[in-house]
């Protein structure tokens with residue numbers, strides 16, 4: 001899951017990056033409104049955490065411009081002033097959730113997970129497909145009820161495929177969501193992660209459509 005964290009206070013920005021990173025998100029940080037607007041307008045994020053008080057362009061304007069341009073990613077708004085007018089303005093501008101400062105990182109992380117699940121059209125913390133169950137609260141994977149140990153990277157890859165199980169996901173998109181596109185990672189690296197995950201999950205769970213990408217085979221491996 002790829003998250004954009006927009007916050008100009010370096011201390012809070014560092015805490016955000018750490019908390020979301022530990023949760024298994026791939027975090028990109030940005031400290032001003034203008035840059036945030038550009039990133040959100042041109043890149044695909046699964047979630048944005050957006051501070052309202054930002055240099056160069058305020059958070060509300062950034063959010064309004066994204067929505068006006070049809071950018072529909074889930075957005076959690078942060079603000080120092082917990083006044084109801086600001087909350088209403090944030091929601092009117094297209095925020096999906098709202099958190100007044102100071103807040104606990106645990107609460108932010110819980111809300112981030114809930115928003116991503118809601119955006120994927122699933123309300124439950126446990127995603128399942130065939131014999132595989134993935135618990136997004138505990139970041140754990142089970143196959144036919146038995147725990148499967150995964151690395152953070154393998155977990156992220158499986159979670160992304162499960163959230164997008166109605167389609168074939170191109171390798172470039174997976175790479176972007178796993179690493180962010182500022183890193184130089186090759187398709188070979190992705191193939192290696194998929195191969196390791198396949199060994200752990202057993203046959204028939206992750207399918208390949210040659211020339212197109214990977215998909216979750218919900219029926220495979222059920223026996």
Ligand code: CA
Pocket residue numbers: 007008009051052053054
């Ligand atoms: Ca601020």
